[in-house]
Amino acid sequence: QEDVFKKIVSHCKEYGFVFPSSEIYDGLSAVYDYGQMGVELKNNIKKYWWDSMTLLHENIVGIDAAIFMHPTVWKASGHVDAFNDPLIDNKDSKKRYRADTLIEDYLAKLDEKIDKEIKKAAKRFGDNFDEKKFRETNPRVIEHQKHRDEVHERYKKAMNENDFTELRQLIIDCNIVCPVSGTCNWTEIRQFNLMFATEMGSTSDGAMKVYLRPETAQGIFVNFLNVQKTGRMKIPFGIAQIGKAFRNEIVARQFIFRMREFEQMEMQFFVTPGDEMKWFNYWKNLRMKWHLALGFNKENYRFHDHDKLAHYANAATDIEFNMPFGFKEVEGIHSRTDFDLSQHEKYSGKKMQYFDPELNQSYTPYVIETSIGLDRMFLSVISAAYCEEILEGGEMRVVLKIPPALAPVKLAVLPLVRKDGLPEKAQEIMKISKFNFTCQYDEKDSIGRRYRRQDAIGTPYCVTVDHQTLEDNTVTIRERDTMKQERVLIPDVEKEIIAKTDM
Numbered sequence: 001q002e003d004v005f006k007k008i009v010s011h012c013k014e015y016g017f018v019f020p021s022s023e024i025y026d027g028l029s030a031v032y033d034y035g036q037m038g039v040e041l042k043n044n045i046k047k048y049w050w051d052s053m054t055l056l057h058e059n060i061v062g063i064d065a066a067i068f069m070h071p072t073v074w075k076a077s078g079h080v081d082a083f084n085d086p087l088i089d090n091k092d093s094k095k096r097y098r099a100d101t102l103i104e105d106y107l108a109k110l111d112e113k114i115d116k117e118i119k120k121a122a123k124r125f126g127d128n129f130d131e132k133k134f135r136e137t138n139p140r141v142i143e144h145q146k147h148r149d150e151v152h153e154r155y156k157k158a159m160n161e162n163d164f165t166e167l168r169q170l171i172i173d174c175n176i177v178c179p180v181s182g183t184c185n186w187t188e189i190r191q192f193n194l195m196f197a198t199e200m201g202s203t204s205d206g207a208m209k210v211y212l213r214p215e216t217a218q219g220i221f222v223n224f225l226n227v228q229k230t231g232r233m234k235i236p237f238g239i240a241q242i243g244k245a246f247r248n249e250i251v252a253r254q255f256i257f258r259m260r261e262f263e264q265m266e267m268q269f270f271v272t273p274g275d276e277m278k279w280f281n282y283w284k285n286l287r288m289k290w291h292l293a294l295g296f297n298k299e300n301y302r303f304h305d306h307d308k309l310a311h312y313a314n315a316a317t318d319i320e321f322n323m324p325f326g327f328k329e330v331e332g333i334h335s336r337t338d339f340d341l342s343q344h345e346k347y348s349g350k351k352m353q354y355f356d357p358e359l360n361q362s363y364t365p366y367v368i369e370t371s372i373g374l375d376r377m378f379l380s381v382i383s384a385a386y387c388e389e390i391l392e393g394g395e396m397r398v399v400l401k402i403p404p405a406l407a408p409v410k411l412a413v414l415p416l417v418r419k420d421g422l423p424e425k426a427q428e429i430m431k432i433s434k435f436n437f438t439c440q441y442d443e444k445d446s447i448g449r450r451y452r453r454q455d456a457i458g459t460p461y462c463v464t465v466d467h468q469t470l471e472d473n474t475v476t477i478r479e480r481d482t483m484k485q486e487r488v489l490i491p492d493v494e495k496e497i498i499a500k501t502d503m
C-alpha cells in the first residue's frame with residue numbers, strides 16, 4: 001500500500017496535479033501548490049460541494065470572510081488557550097513528534113498484528129474459519145488484544161485529563177522508539193499552539209498581533225447576524241464558506257493530507273435549541289450520501305463516532321475514507337451547541353440572539369457544522385481513481401477513473417494524423433466545445449500514446465477525427481474506462497459530452 005501511495009504522489013507531480021511548494025528551493029515542509037490539472041479538479045470539487053449546499057438548499061447561503069480576524073475572535077473561540085498539540089522530542093535524534101500520534105501509530109501496528117494472525121488463520125482453515133471463536137481462543141491474538149485494550153484505555157484517559165506525565169510514561173512503557181534514532185530517550189511533553197501569528201500595522205508600538213485563521217468557521221459565527229438580518233433568514237438556516245485555513249502542524253507528513261496551509265469547506269447550520277440531534281442526524285446522513293454519489297466503492301467510507309467530545313460539542317462524527325495509508329478523517333460533523341455564539345456574545349458584548357417569530361421569543365441558536373478539508377477530499381478522489389491496468393498485448397496503462405463531473409479535462413480532441421485537413425476539422429470541434437467544458441487539443445505522437453496521456457489525467461472522453469470524418473461528418477467518441485468507441489455526428493458531440501459529464 002505504501003508503494004501505491006508513492007506512485008500516487010509522483011503521478012500527481014508528473015501530470016501537473018500537485019507540486020511541492022517552492023520546489024527549486026527544495027520545497028517548504030507541508031506546503032503544496034496545485035498545478036494546471038490540480039486546480040481544475042479542485043475547482044470542480046468546490047463546485048460539487050458549493051452547489052449541493054447553496055443550490056439544493058433554499059435555506060443555505062454562502063459568504064467569503066477574510067482570513068485575518070480581530071484577535072479577540074480567537075480568545076473567544078478558545079483557540080488561543082486550547083488549540084494545542086502535545087509535543088515531544090527525542091533527545092538523541094532531536095526529532096520532534098506529536099505524542100498522541102506516536103501512540104496512535106503504535107495502536108495501529110498492534111491492530112495490524114492481530115489482523116495478520118486472523119488472515120493467516122482464515123487462509124489455513126478456509127470455509128470452516130470462525131473468526132469470533134479464533135479471536136477468543138488463540139493465545140497470541142488474546143495477548144495482543146489485551147495489551148492493545150490496556151494501552152488504548154490509558155491513552156484515552158491521559159488525553160481526556162490532559163495528563164502529559166502519564167502520556168509520556170505510556171510511550172516509555174510501550175517502548176515506542178524514535179524511527180530516526182531507534183531510541184526511547186524522550187523529553188517531557190509540552191503544549192504547542194497550532195496558530196500562526198503575524199503583525200498588522202507598521203509602527204512598532206501600534207502593531208497588533210493577529211493570527212492566520214486556523215478554521216473558516218469563526219468567519220461565519222461573527223457574521224451570523226449580518227447574514228440573518230440582511231438575508232431575512234429564518235431558522236433553521238445555514239451559512240456555507242470555502243476558504244484557506246492555516247495550522248502550524250508539528251509533524252508534516254502524508255502529502256496533502258496534513259498541510260500547514262489548506263482549504264476547508266464548512267457549513268454552519270443554525271437550529272432551535274432542542275432540535276440539534278434531529279439536524280445532526282440529518283446532516284450526518286446527507287453528507288455521507290454526498291460522498292457516495294461520486295460512485296466510488298462504498299467500502300471506502302465509514303463513520304467514526306467520537307466518544308471523546310470537545311468541551312463545546314454534544315455529538316460528533318467523522319466521515320473517514322480509506323486512504324492508501326488507512327482509514328482517515330476527511331470530514332467532521334459536529335453538534336456545537338450555542339458555544340460559539342455565546343462566547344462571541346460574551347467577548348464582544350453584542351447580542352448574538354435570534355428572534356423566532358413562530359415561537360415569539362429570542363434565543364441563541366444551536367449549531368450543527370459540517371467541515372470538510374478540500375485537500376483531503378482531493379486526495380481521496382485521486383486515491384480512489386488511480387488504477388493500473390494490463391491491456392491486451394501486455395501493455396500497462398495508468399488511468400485516473402475520476403467521476404466525469406470532477407475530471408479536470410472533459411474532452412480531448414484528437415486528429416488521427418497531422419495532415420489531410422484532419423487538424424483543421426478537429427479545430428472546428430474545439431472552437432464550439434471550449435465554450436461549454438474544458439477541452440484539450442492534441443496532435444503530437446501516435447493516437448495510442450495520446451489516449452494514454454488522457455487516461456493519466458482522467459479525461460473521460462476523447463473525440464478522434466479520422467478520414468471517415470471528411471466523408472460523413474462523424475467522429476469516434478472513446479470512453480476512458482471501457483475504452484469502447486462509438487461514432488457520432490459532429491453536431492451531436494457537444495450535447496453527448498454535456499449529458500455524460502454533468503452531475
Ligand code: ATP
Pocket residue numbers: 215247249256257258259260262263264329330331332371372373374375376
Ligand atoms: P486531524 O485530527 O486530522 O488533525 P481535525 O480533527 O483537527 O483533523 P478539524 O479541526 O475538525 O480537523 O477540521 C475539519 C477538517 O479540516 C478535517 O476533517 C480535515 O479534512 C481538514 N483539515 C484539518 N487539518 C488539516 C490539515 N492540516 N491539512 C489538511 N486538511 C486539514
